[in-house]
Amino acid sequence: MRRPFIAGNWKMNMTAESGAALIKELKPLVKGAKCDVALCVPAILIPTMVRAAKGSRIKIGAQNMHWAKNGAYTGEISAEMLKEYGVKYVIIGHSERRQYFGETDQTVNQRTLAALANDLTPIVCVGETLEERESSKTNAVLDKQLTDGLAGVEDLTKLVIAYEPVWAIGTGKTATDEQAQETIAYIRKKLSKLFGHKAANRVKIQYGGSMNAANCKGLMAQKDIDGGLIGGASLKTDFATIVNFDK
Numbered sequence: 001m002r003r004p005f006i007a008g009n010w011k012m013n014m015t016a017e018s019g020a021a022l023i024k025e026l027k028p029l030v031k032g033a034k035c036d037v038a039l040c041v042p043a044i045l046i047p048t049m050v051r052a053a054k055g056s057r058i059k060i061g062a063q064n065m066h067w068a069k070n071g072a073y074t075g076e077i078s079a080e081m082l083k084e085y086g087v088k089y090v091i092i093g094h095s096e097r098r099q100y101f102g103e104t105d106q107t108v109n110q111r112t113l114a115a116l117a118n119d120l121t122p123i124v125c126v127g128e129t130l131e132e133r134e135s136s137k138t139n140a141v142l143d144k145q146l147t148d149g150l151a152g153v154e155d156l157t158k159l160v161i162a163y164e165p166v167w168a169i170g171t172g173k174t175a176t177d178e179q180a181q182e183t184i185a186y187i188r189k190k191l192s193k194l195f196g197h198k199a200a201n202r203v204k205i206q207y208g209g210s211m212n213a214a215n216c217k218g219l220m221a222q223k224d225i226d227g228g229l230i231g232g233a234s235l236k237t238d239f240a241t242i243v244n245f246d247k
């Protein structure tokens with residue numbers, strides 16, 4: 001039985017003031033939730049949001065981390081720095097990092113292994129572009145992202161996969177329930193080949209891409225979908241409606 005996991009991705013949004021105010025509003029709304037809940041916030045907001053979320057179901061996550069312990073990597077953040085503030089989750093290889101900041105399957109792999117070595121739970125993002133989907137390359141793209149991105153992972157169940165079709169992120173165009181289920185089932189099948197049936201059956205796989213208060217129930221009802229990675233809708237109290245998808 002996989003416990004559902006709903007995570008928000010604030011991206012480069014919010015300030016210390018507006019973020020803390022939103023968490024204050026969300027706290028009572030997510031109190032009775034039966035799933036795990038996280039908000040992945042900009043690095044500079046982590047200490048303030050950890051304080052704001054204290055005593056609630058909401059865990060604070062980061063949106064990226066470097067694989068090195070420390071060193072001359074201007075602008076980067078280490079696992080140790082995240083852990084010092086009680087961070088539990090870290091998004092790795094989001095499509096925006098791949099698209100705008102040169103993230104590759106190899107750097108995704110380095111970050112993932114470093115997160116796991118430091119007892120952080122990586123939320124590893126995979127997904128195809130519209131062009132790749134339309135030219136029937138979705139499965140091949142996912143095969144490569146999973147094989148290369150997760151190379152050397154010893155315990156698959158210590159991470160979370162987020163399937164995020166790039167064409168559905170921030171576009172308002174959600175994958176249909178069937179499209180999301182079909183692709184996530186494919187991902188589970190591929191993971192089964194790479195890591196064995198037992199681990200693949202236990203690992204959580206989220207859907208991400210314009211998931212919102214209106215479409216979350218249908219997506220969450222799918223057999224292989226264990227949660228959501230939520231961008232836009234995590235910037236408002238709609239996030240609580242998604243967390244309470246089963247009510």
Ligand code: PEP
Binds near residue numbers: 164
């Ligand atoms: C995301 O940032 O991972 C995402 C899915 O964004 P949105 O929900 O806005 O499409």
